[in-house]
Amino acid sequence: MDSLFIEFFHNTGFYLWDYRYLLMICVGLGFIYLGIAKDYEPLLLVPIGFGMLVGNIPIFKGLGLGIYETNSVLHYLYFGVTQGIYPPLIFLGIGAMTDFSTLLARPVLMLLGAAAQTGIFITFLGALALGFAPNEAASIGIIGGADGPTAIFLTAKLAPDLIGPIAVAAYSYMALVPVIQPPIMRLLTTRKERLIRMEEPREITKREKIIFPIVAFLLCCFLAPAALPLLGMLCFGNLLKEAVVTERLAQTARNSVIDTATILLGLTVGASTQGDVFLTPSSVGIFALGAVSFGIATASGVIFAKIMNLFLKSKINPLLGAAGVSAVPDSARVVQVVGQKEDPTNFLLMHAMAPNVSGVIGSAIAAGVLWSLMAKI
Amino acid sequence: MYGLEAINASNGWAISVVGVTIVFTGLVMLSIVIAQLYKVLALWENPSKIKALFKKKQPEKPREEQISNRVVFAESQKEVVKQFALLVRTMTDHFSLPRLLQLALISDLKDPYLNLNNLFKTKIIVPDGSGFFTWDKDMFDKLVS
Numbered sequence: 001m002d003s004l005f006i007e008f009f010h011n012t013g014f015y016l017w018d019y020r021y022l023l024m025i026c027v028g029l030g031f032i033y034l035g036i037a038k039d040y041e042p043l044l045l046v047p048i049g050f051g052m053l054v055g056n057i058p059i060f061k062g063l064g065l066g067i068y069e070t071n072s073v074l075h076y077l078y079f080g081v082t083q084g085i086y087p088p089l090i091f092l093g094i095g096a097m098t099d100f101s102t103l104l105a106r107p108v109l110m111l112l113g114a115a116a117q118t119g120i121f122i123t124f125l126g127a128l129a130l131g132f133a134p135n136e137a138a139s140i141g142i143i144g145g146a147d148g149p150t151a152i153f154l155t156a157k158l159a160p161d162l163i164g165p166i167a168v169a170a171y172s173y174m175a176l177v178p179v180i181q182p183p184i185m186r187l188l189t190t191r192k193e194r195l196i197r198m199e200e201p202r203e204i205t206k207r208e209k210i211i212f213p214i215v216a217f218l219l220c221c222f223l224a225p226a227a228l229p230l231l232g233m234l235c236f237g238n239l240l241k242e243a244v245v246t247e248r249l250a251q252t253a254r255n256s257v258i259d260t261a262t263i264l265l266g267l268t269v270g271a272s273t274q275g276d277v278f279l280t281p282s283s284v285g286i287f288a289l290g291a292v293s294f295g296i297a298t299a300s301g302v303i304f305a306k307i308m309n310l311f312l313k314s315k316i317n318p319l320l321g322a323a324g325v326s327a328v329p330d331s332a333r334v335v336q337v338v339g340q341k342e343d344p345t346n347f348l349l350m351h352a353m354a355p356n357v358s359g360v361i362g363s364a365i366a367a368g369v370l371w372s373l374m375a376k377i
Numbered sequence: 378m379y380g381l382e383a384i385n386a387s388n389g390w391a392i393s394v395v396g397v398t399i400v401f402t403g404l405v406m407l408s409i410v411i412a413q414l415y416k417v418l419a420l421w422e423n424p425s426k427i428k429a430l431f432k433k434k435q436p437e438k439p440r441e442e443q444i445s446n447r448v449v450f451a452e453s454q455k456e457v458v459k460q461f462a463l464l465v466r467t468m469t470d471h472f473s474l475p476r477l478l479q480l481a482l483i484s485d486l487k488d489p490y491l492n493l494n495n496l497f498k499t500k501i502i503v504p505d506g507s508g509f510f511t512w513d514k515d516m517f518d519k520l521v522s
Contacts, residue, residue, distance in 0.1 A: 103411070107411045
């Protein structure tokens, strides 16, 4: 009987524990705290944080419990991540939630979404310089797009071994948008620039809204076909929303589908951060490069807005450039907050949504481009 | 391999430039298209504008031709105009209009005011920009001779 107890004890987490698991459990608790107490991206951080707890319970191998064991339930759920199934479903929901009106009213703001994607490619170079393989460097670079689903999708295709650290880095930085972006925005703009008021956007007709997702899909996917899974679902979701006659489907996409996909994605990505697999020097490098990528993306958007102002008659507030990263709608909210600190009567949120949603399109195109270019290497 | 060597070995510079270019191209193309979208829809909703857009414009006739169509000298008028030409010959190249009118009245030309007006309309008499006028011989030959 004693031997049974001892054998059972040997299978418990108390016996199998390792400081790495404990460290990751602390990180998971930190995520849950940030999500619940600080309200930083709770819909993402709480599932990921709890997933970290799930993934870092020390278990003995062979029982089919761990996410990396082929016969485990978690492994089956993780299949949606490794095969890139969840990100397009999330994009479907995002499309069904997004209103492109401000973008349609002032299409020139779309360029800010493109400029912010520069961070992706600069970080790609940085990752190459640090010794990462090209496919890994591309996956790290995409963190700068500040788009969790896109980062996971591309990493699943190019460097599946890095999904855990890249997903955690991407979502962490997305959650930390209100902390990371404001200092960069203030550093690169003068008070006078931050006070610029935007023109009232023109009214958009329903017909324009319906045609936009179709045109955007055809145009972007003809140019970068590898962006098809993400952009296709994004535009389809938006068409469901705008068509009105498909409101029931749009409701499902923006509620049940995106919620289910987010829960499964968050939980399994969190669970994939097993201490023994996750805590490696490359993970540290990914976190550092992710922060750099995010910073460069923000700075690129702001600087490009300033350059545009040299040529535009009706000036744009350069703070909008920071919304070019596709953390929807957090970076747009940050623009509003920073702008209102200078002038409480200046409402930039509506205008910031234009580069913000174009950032989503831009990062999906960038992911498609990197995927197709890496596939040839 | 690290640093610039690693970037060069992986063709990193080219990939980055191509990537940025494609992202910009995609979004620039999209912004151009959607910037024109509402104009196209406005035309679609108002088909008469489309017709107006494709309606063939009458080719603009040369000015001289228009003038000649508008002012046609009768034979009797042509004689008077020829007399005006003779009067102008007695004057300097850049002549005064009141003086010409005075000479026409003295010479008792028929309908001097009307014919002088026709000479203006047909651009046979042209202002030189300094308060005087010149006689366009080519136009005179074309319309009267």
